[in-house]
Every structure is written in structure tokens, then in C-alpha cells.
Amino acid sequence: MELIIANRILQDPLFRGKLAEIESLEEDRIFCGHGLEHLLSVGRMAMLMCIEKGVEVSPDVLYSAALLHDIGRVEEYTLGISHDISGPETAGKILEQVGCDPEDSQQILRLIAGHRHKDPDPLSLEAIFYAADKKSRMCSFCKAQEECCWPDEKRNHSIEV
Numbered sequence: 001m002e003l004i005i006a007n008r009i010l011q012d013p014l015f016r017g018k019l020a021e022i023e024s025l026e027e028d029r030i031f032c033g034h035g036l037e038h039l040l041s042v043g044r045m046a047m048l049m050c051i052e053k054g055v056e057v058s059p060d061v062l063y064s065a066a067l068l069h070d071i072g073r074v075e076e077y078t079l080g081i082s083h084d085i086s087g088p089e090t091a092g093k094i095l096e097q098v099g100c101d102p103e104d105s106q107q108i109l110r111l112i113a114g115h116r117h118k119d120p121d122p123l124s125l126e127a128i129f130y131a132a133d134k135k136s137r138m139c140s141f142c143k144a145q146e147e148c149c150w151p152d153e154k155r156n157h158s159i160e161v
């Protein structure tokens with residue numbers, strides 16, 4: 001299946017610029033990074049979880065949300081604005097630039113704005129997206145385990161299907 005918007009996002013200059021900024025701002029960060037590997041991992045994991053749970057979603061919407069969900073990290077590091085608050089503004093600009101359908105944009109922006117909050121309905125797209133973001137980290141191999149603020153129930157010590 002062709003992912004039209006997600007692939008346009010990958011080539012978008014604002015997206016690529018922000019990703020490069022995040023990479024440089026995280027150069028000395030000991031905790032989880034937010035580069036392309038993490039973003040793609042969230043997309044793939046969320047897609048698998050949707051298929052497994054029978055939750056209908058446009059793969060293009062899901063991968064686009066995954067690519068953009070941490071885009072606000074630049075403002076979080078430089079201005080102290082939490083990235084779920086700052087992210088939707090940048091993501092909205094990128095989605096407009098790549099010609100995303102307004103309804104799909106709204107859904108993508110909702111996922112980005114809500115990705116730090118656990119939705120109580122385990123079958124909601126929001127809950128799946130939240131879980132995929134957390135599950136994309138392999139905590140037992142992390143060198144910053146002692147300093148990390150994640151409680152044990154959020155940490156991943158094994159892989160699941």
C-alpha cells in the first residue's frame with residue numbers, strides 16, 4: 001500500500017529541518033531519543049496493534065501521526081513548551097504543505113496532541129497510539145535505566161506480539 005502523505009512528510013523541508021534540530025539537541029541526552037528510528041517504530045507498532053485488535057484506521061494517517069508526534073521536541077528543549085502542546089502547530093504547517101486532507105489532518109493532530117495521555121478505552125486509536133509510543137522502547141538495554149523517571153509498569157523488558 002502506498003503511503004502518500006507519510007512519504008511526502010519524509011521529504012518535507014520543515015520536517016527534515018526539525019528532525020535535524022532534534023538530533024543535534026539530543027546529542028548529549030542520555031534518555032530515549034526521538035529520531036526517525038523511534039518515529040517509524042511507533043508507526044509500525046501502532047499499525048500492527050490496529051490490525052491485531054481489529055481497529056480500523058488509514059495507514060497513511062497512522063504513519064503520518066507517528067512521523068510527526070514528537071516534532072515539538074525542539075520547542076520543548078529550547079522554550080520549555082511540552083511537545084504535545086508545541087507539536088501540533090508545526091505538524092499542522094507540515095500537513096498543509098504536503099496537501100493533507102483537512103479531515104485526516106484533524107485526526108493526525110488529535111493523535112499528536114493526545115499522545116502523552118493514556119486513553120481509558122483500550123480499543124481507541126488514541127490508546128493504541130499511546131501504547132505503541134511506549135512499547136517502541138527497549139528499556140532493559142537502556143544505559144540510563146537508573147536515572148529514568150518511567151515507573152516500572154511503563155518499561156519494556158521483553159518483546160511482545
Ligand SMILES: [Fe+2]
Pocket residue numbers: 069070083115116
Ligand atoms: Fe512524545
Ligand SMILES: [Fe+2]
Pocket residue numbers: 034038042069070133
Ligand atoms: Fe514518541
